[in-house]
Amino acid sequence: MAIAQATIDSVGEATDKYKYGFVTEIEMDRAPRGLSEDTVRFISAKKGEPEWLLEWRLKAYRHWLTMTEPTWAKVGYPPIDYQDSYYYSAPKSDADRPKSLDEIDPKLLETYEKLGISLKEQEFLAGVRNVAIDAVFDSVSVATTFKDRLEKDGIIFCSISEAVKKHPELVKKYIGSVVPYSDNFFATLNSAVFTDGSFCYIPKGVRCPMELSTYFRINASETGQFERTLIIADEGSYVSYLEGCTAPQRDENQLHAAVVELIALDDAEIKYSTVQNWYPGDEEGKGGIYNFVTKRGVCEKRAKISWTQVETGSAITWKYPSCILKGDDSVGEFFSIAITNNRQQADTGTKMLHIGKNTRSRIIAKGISAGRSQSTYRGQVRINAMAQGARNYTQCDSLLIGDKCGAHTVPYIESKNRSARVEHEATTSKVSDDQLFYCRQRGIPQEDALTLIVNGFCREVLQELPMEFAVEAQKLVGISLEGSVG
Amino acid sequence: MTTTRDNGLLADHTNLAAALPGAGAPWLDALRADGAKRFAGLGLPTRKDEAWKYTDLSALARSRFAPCCGAAPAPRSPEIPAPLVADGPQAVFINGRFDAELSTLGGAPEGVTALPLAQAMTQEPKLLESYLGRVAELGRKPLVALNTAWLADGFVLHLAGGVTLTRPIELVFWGDACAGDDRSAWHPRHLIVLDPSARATVVERHIGRPGGHFANSVTEIAVAAGAALRHYRMQDEPGDAAHIATTEVVLSAGAAYEGFVLSTGAALARNQIAVTLQGEGATASVNGAYMGRASQITDTTTLIDHAAPGCTSSQTYKGVLDERSRGVFQGRIVVRKDAQKSDGHQSNRAILLSDRAEIDAKPELEIYADDVKCGHGATAGELDDDALFYLRARGIPEHEARGLLIDAFIDGAIGEITHETVREAFRQRAEAWRQGGAA
Numbered sequence: 002m003a004i005a006q007a008t009i010d011s012v013g014e015a016t017d018k019y020k021y022g023f024v025t026e027i028e029m030d031r032a033p034r035g036l037s038e039d040t041v042r043f044i045s046a047k048k049g050e051p052e053w054l055l056e057w058r059l060k061a062y063r064h065w066l067t068m069t070e071p072t073w074a075k076v077g078y079p080p081i082d083y084q085d086s087y088y089y090s091a092p093k094s095d096a097d098r099p100k101s102l103d104e105i106d107p108k109l110l111e112t113y114e115k116l117g118i119s120l121k122e123q124e125f126l127a128g129v130r131n132v133a134i135d136a137v138f139d140s141v142s143v144a145t146t147f148k149d150r151l152e153k154d155g156i157i158f159c160s161i162s163e164a165v166k167k168h169p170e171l172v173k174k175y176i177g178s179v180v181p182y183s184d185n186f187f188a189t190l191n192s193a194v195f196t197d198g199s200f201c202y203i204p205k206g207v208r209c210p211m212e213l214s215t216y217f218r219i220n221a222s223e224t225g226q227f228e229r230t231l232i233i234a235d236e237g238s239y240v241s242y243l244e245g246c247t248a249p250q251r252d253e254n255q256l257h258a259a260v261v262e263l264i265a266l267d268d269a270e271i272k273y274s275t276v277q278n279w280y281p282g283d284e285e286g287k288g289g290i291y292n293f294v295t296k297r298g299v300c301e302k303r304a305k306i307s308w309t310q311v312e313t314g315s316a317i318t319w320k321y322p323s324c325i326l327k328g329d330d331s332v333g334e335f336f337s338i339a340i341t342n343n344r345q346q347a348d349t350g351t352k353m354l355h356i357g358k359n360t361r362s363r364i365i366a367k368g369i370s371a372g373r374s375q376s377t378y379r380g381q382v383r384i385n386a387m388a389q390g391a392r393n394y395t396q397c398d399s400l401l402i403g404d405k406c407g408a409h410t411v412p413y414i415e416s417k418n419r420s421a422r423v424e425h426e427a428t429t430s431k432v433s434d435d436q437l438f439y440c441r442q443r444g445i446p447q448e449d450a451l452t453l454i455v456n457g458f459c460r461e462v463l464q465e466l467p468m469e470f471a472v473e474a475q476k477l478v479g480i481s482l483e484g485s486v487g
Numbered sequence: 488m489t490t491t492r493d494n495g496l497l498a499d500h501t502n503l504a505a506a507l508p509g510a511g512a513p514w515l516d517a518l519r520a521d522g523a524k525r526f527a528g529l530g531l532p533t534r535k536d537e538a539w540k541y542t543d544l545s546a547l548a549r550s551r552f553a554p555c556c557g558a559a560p561a562p563r564s565p566e567i568p569a570p571l572v573a574d575g576p577q578a579v580f581i582n583g584r585f586d587a588e589l590s591t592l593g594g595a596p597e598g599v600t601a602l603p604l605a606q607a608m609t610q611e612p613k614l615l616e617s618y619l620g621r622v623a624e625l626g627r628k629p630l631v632a633l634n635t636a637w638l639a640d641g642f643v644l645h646l647a648g649g650v651t652l653t654r655p656i657e658l659v660f661w662g663d664a665c666a667g668d669d670r671s672a673w674h675p676r677h678l679i680v681l682d683p684s685a686r687a688t689v690v691e692r693h694i695g696r697p698g699g700h701f702a703n704s705v706t707e708i709a710v711a712a713g714a715a716l717r718h719y720r721m722q723d724e725p726g727d728a729a730h731i732a733t734t735e736v737v738l739s740a741g742a743a744y745e746g747f748v749l750s751t752g753a754a755l756a757r758n759q760i761a762v763t764l765q766g767e768g769a770t771a772s773v774n775g776a777y778m779g780r781a782s783q784i785t786d787t788t789t790l791i792d793h794a795a796p797g798c799t800s801s802q803t804y805k806g807v808l809d810e811r812s813r814g815v816f817q818g819r820i821v822v823r824k825d826a827q828k829s830d831g832h833q834s835n836r837a838i839l840l841s842d843r844a845e846i847d848a849k850p851e852l853e854i855y856a857d858d859v860k861c862g863h864g865a866t867a868g869e870l871d872d873d874a875l876f877y878l879r880a881r882g883i884p885e886h887e888a889r890g891l892l893i894d895a896f897i898d899g900a901i902g903e904i905t906h907e908t909v910r911e912a913f914r915q916r917a918e919a920w921r922q923g924g925a926a
Contacts, residue, residue: 073537384867386842401857404827410852416867419839428862429854 031224032089038062041193044089048162048196051169061182061192068186074348075377075409076317078291081256088194090224147211157202158213161229164200171202175233179262179297179325187258187319188295191227195260198228203238203269212467214243217259225256232262234269234304241272243470252288254316263298263306267328270305271298276470278477279314284372286344289316296320302328302357309465311474312339312347313481321379323352326360326388333362336462338474340481341374341406350380350412355388355421364395367459370406371482381413384421391421399429400458402451402482452479495552496672497526500636503554507639509608515638518620522635529629541815541847542757542786547701547729553669563696565589565661571690571912575654578603581661583673583702584640598647598685601656604676607643614645618678622707623735623761630731634674634705641676641704646685646714655688655717655909662695662702662728672701679706681714681742688717688906693752697725706734710742712766717745719909721916724752726781731757740766740795747904748775749913750785751920757786757815764791764798764826771800774903776913778920779812779844786815793822793829793859800830805900806837807893807921808844818863819851826856833863838870838896870896893921 032043041062045055070081151158157168165172182192199215217228234240244261257279265271273296282289292315298306308322324333335351353362362382370376378397399408410427432454440450455478456463463471500523509515531548532539567589570577578601579589585603595601600611607615625632642658664671681687693702702724710716724730730753736744748758762771777785791800806814820831837846850863870892878888897917904910 399852399854401854401859404824404857406857407853407855409854410850410863412848412850412865414848414850414865414867415845416837416839416847417845419842419844419869422868423866425848425850425865426862427850427852427864428860429852430860431857 030091031087034087035084036086036088036194040088044194044196047089047091048165050165053173054165057177057182058193061189062194064183065186065189065193068189070186074319074379075375075411076319076346076348078254078317081291083190086256087224088227089196091196150210154207154210155204156207156209157200159200161195161198161200161231164231168200168202171233172200172231175231175262175264176229177262179264179299180260180295185295187293188260191229191258191260191295194225195227195229198230198259199232200230201232201240201242203234203240205235206237207235208238209240212241212243214245216245225258227257228259230259230261232271232273233264234266234271236266237268239270241467242274243467244273244275245278245470245473254282254289254291256291256293257315259294261294261296261322265298265300265304265306265331267302268304269301270307272307272467273298273309273322274466274470275308275310275312276474276477277310277312277314277318281314281343281345282316284343286316289345290314291317291319293317293319296322297325298323298333299325300328300331300333303330304328305332305334307334307336307465308351309336309462310338310349311462311466311470311477312337312349313477315347316345318345318347318349320349321351323354324362325354325356326362327356329357330359331357332360335362335364335366336465337366338369338459338462338478339367339376339378340369340478341371341376342481343372343374345372345374347375348377348379350378352381353383353393355382355384355391355393358388359390360388361392362394364393364397365461366397367462368397368399368408369402369455369458369482370399370408371402373405375407375409377409377411378427379411382415382423382425383413384416384418384423386417388418389420391418393421393423395425397427398458399427400455401429401431448482451482455482494548494550495554495669496531496633497523497636498552498554504636507637508605509612512608512612514616515608519636519638521620521625522632522638525625525632526629526636529627529632532629538788538817541817541849542755542784544755547755550699550701551669552672552701563663565663567659567661568692568694570657572654572657572908575657576601577657577659578642579659579661580640580642580675582663582671582700583660583675585642596650596652598650599652600643600645602643604641604643604678605639611643611645614680615643615678618680618707618709619676622709622737623705623733628733630703631705631733634676634703634733637674638676639674641678643678644687644689645680646682646687648682648711649684650682651685652687655690655906657690657692660691660693660695660702662693662698662700662724664698664700670699670701672703675702675704677704677706679708679716679718681710681716683711684713685711686715688909689719690909691720693720693722693724693730695725695728697727699727701729702731704732706732708734708736708744710736710738710744712739713741714739715743715745717906719746719904719906719913720748720758721913722748722750722752722756722758723916724756726752726754726783728753729755732759734758734760736760736762736771738762738764738766738769738771741768742766743770743772745772745905746774747901747913748787749901749916750775750777750787751916753783755784755786757788759786759788761790762792762800764793764800765795767795767797769795769798771798772903773800774803774900776804776897776900776917777806777814778897778917779807779814780809781812782810783812784815785812786817788815788817789833790819790821791831791833793820793826793831796826797828798826798830800832802833803900803903804835805897806835806846807840807897808837808846809840811841811843813845813847816846816848816850816865818849819853820861820863821853822856822859822861824855827858829856829859829861831859831861834865835863836866836896836899838893839867840869890921894918
């Protein structure tokens with residue numbers, strides 16, 4: 002009940018449509034506009050990378066030149082001119098990197114405070130539930146909190162650039178092992194020009210004492226953001242990881258092509274939660290982020306990877322967090338809420354590849370379309386011939402609000418094993434008049450009633466989110482649907 | 488793609504088409520030429536085409552086909568079964584061509600036109616001109632284009648308003664290719680037109696002898712307001728045949744279509760059906776069962792297009808796959824923008840009986856209206872161990888118990904057939920298939 006009240010309050014509070022749309026004025030250091038081998042070399046040199054990584058980037062870039070942009074997703078957008086964008090943009094102060102938070106550009110700190118992530122407070126206040134944050138501003142990681150506490154347990158949590166320098170053996174071993182440089186158009190582009198991202202390593206048998214989090218912020222204009230996240234959970238370890246993102250309100254479309262690789266070794270567990278709130282564009286579909294993201298994890302024996310996502314932002318979302326269930330008895334989960342309004346387009350879902358014996362996967366996807374938006378669930382469940390006793394359960398529900406939006410479901414179900422059990426269920430319906438009437442009759446205004454009903458519809462997924470995110474996500478549900486009734 | 492262009496499927500079209508029945512009628516010449524042109528441009532679909540992702544036609548593309556000649560090759564004595572409904576009308580087609588001697592159509596009742604397409608070209612040109620190629624528009628459909636290029640024979644049924652056909656009309660297709668080394672292909676084209684409030688039942692049976700033939704049929708169906716058609720197909724082609732059947736249906740207001748396909752035969756079978764619910768309150772019940780063994784590929788592809796408000800569609804499919812067989816199910820429900828109050832449901836359940844069998848399912852929903860109730864379900868698995876144990880505990884031998892469970896499972900789809908005699912015949916065929924296997 003308290004949560005429902007919080008939801009109602011949050012809707013009332015939210016007078017702003019997109020409250021993260023501000024721009025921070027700080028000096029920027031940029032690569033020349035456009036993309037070429039020189040751009041790749043420039044980025045690599047800026048980061049002081051070893052030769053092998055530059056070679057890997059160049060290999061990816063050359064491969065990218067031979068690829069064509071995928072067109073199978075149910076999204077439409079004018080062709081992207083990849084030469085008309087900046088591929089590297091960093092706050093100027095990066096030249097002499099801050100040693101501690103005190104040296105960080107106060108403007109940056111302000112930005113994060115506006116976003117509700119106070120890096121300083123986090124550092125000083127030892128609360129019961131702390132969250133270690135790696136903040137990525139445009140292309141580079143600006144601050145990571147709680148490093149000392151984490152180091153005690155042997156946990157490495159830093160930006161990927163730092164990891165390349167300090168732990169090259171780990172990066173070299175795992176980067177591209179789940180999402181190879183040649184994987185797909187956007188992942189290959191990312192491999193060539195990725196600028197930063199988070200790196201996380203949990204040693205054997207360690208249960209990470211706090212939630213790890215990265216907050217991504219695109220600030221500069223005409224800039225693409227290409228971050229790369231690599232999380233390695235060694236045998237028997239556990240980590241819960243949160244990812245959040247926002248961007249200023251601009252008339253142009255900005256490209257965000259990230260890659261996330263998760264590696265869960267034997268008996269390890271990774272819980273990866275995302276609240277994606279990139280700027281979605283205005284009511285007429287002007288501006289907004291193109292969010293073309295590749296996320297994939299591999300599970301070794303008895304390992305578990307759980308993806309939870311709340312997708313409310315971006316003009317276009319193209320995202321399929323996947324699990325390769327390689328080890329016997331491994332488990333993959335995908336919980337998703339995708340909310341689209343106005344002219345947003347979302348084509349999102351998951352892939353569960355069952356390779357090992359007795360592998361299990363569960364997919365719960367909730368899509369909510371309002372305004373003139375289009376939302377598609379696209380997923381694949383594949384049971385290989387050797388996956389004895391594999392089990393999958395999929396449930397996709399779509400809710401339509403208004404008669405100008407669309408909701409689509411495109412699942413691919415492939416089973417090559419007799420003993421495997423695969424179940425898929427999908428429904429599409431609208432918010433029932435009876436439910437709305439029931440709420441209205443009890444004096445709940447129309448918009449609040451809708452938010453209540455939608456929150457109820459999403460409950461199964463919201464429950465999976467860590468507490469900090471669940472509250473934010475519930476508010477987002479309310480804000481995203483604003484103006485969709487009446 | 489280049490292989491399909493010179494593998495004989497379209498060989499010598501310009502000359503041969505001039506000798507086809509009805510040649511000389513400008514609309515027909517143009518239609519055939521359009522089909523040939525489109526197929527030449529498209530070629531046989533490959534797995535790169537999303538609609539053919541799971542079904543590979545490359546073996547067909549690599550085959551050599553004998554030219555599509557005007558006269559049907561003389562068959563060895565065909566074995567035509569008795570009609571399912573005793574003394575019912577039966578039209579027999581040998582290698583895609585109507586055979587008057589073997590058929591027992593009898594005199595058509597008042598208001599009923601039932602005759603082979605070749606004959607209809609002279610007797611009912613207006614009817615053909617207004618429907619052929621219009622229900623099944625050519626678009627980017629290579630197999631419909633190929634069929635249209637060779638459009639020559641098939642069955643035409645037209646019922647005037649309010650007429651009811653009490654006995655089902657049965658169409659038997661006997662395939663027995665004897666073209667030597669090359670494979671034979673035929674492209675039957677059927678047209679069923681029901682005027683307002685008419686009612687009919689059509690049963691198709693596809694049988695024959697091994698000879699590697701390729702039957703590529705297209706059926707166009709237009710059901711006018713308040714009319715109802717029941718359309719049942721038993722596909723039992725020989726084990727080396729390729730069978731691709733395209734059925735396209737347009738339903739007017741309050742019209743009803745009930746379809747069922749029992750697919751047990753052919754090395755490669757694809758039953759694709761597209762139903763457009765064009766008038767308010769139309770209903771479509773599209774069901775089927777597919778059973779495969781050896782290395783059979785059985786593909787079911789459906790498209791139910793809710794284009795008008797207040798329509799209802801339901802689909803129930805069941806599959807049993809043994810040995811190295813593969814089942815493919817692609818089902819799509821589209822609800823267009825103004826098709827409010829649409830109700831569309833679909834279920835596909837498959838049982839794998841062997842470690843090497845495979846099922847690929849792609850149930851799709853594409854919804855552009857909000858006031859709808861749509862859903863689909865798909866499952867894959869093996870026979871329920873608990874149910875098997877229950878039967879075994881009661882002294883039923885394993886072999887029999889498995890048989891019972893398979894029959895019961897398939898019956899869940901066959902039970903949708905509303906014509907009692909046909910339902911019974913389809914049930915028997917499914918049981919016979921099950922007993923024919925090394926269970």
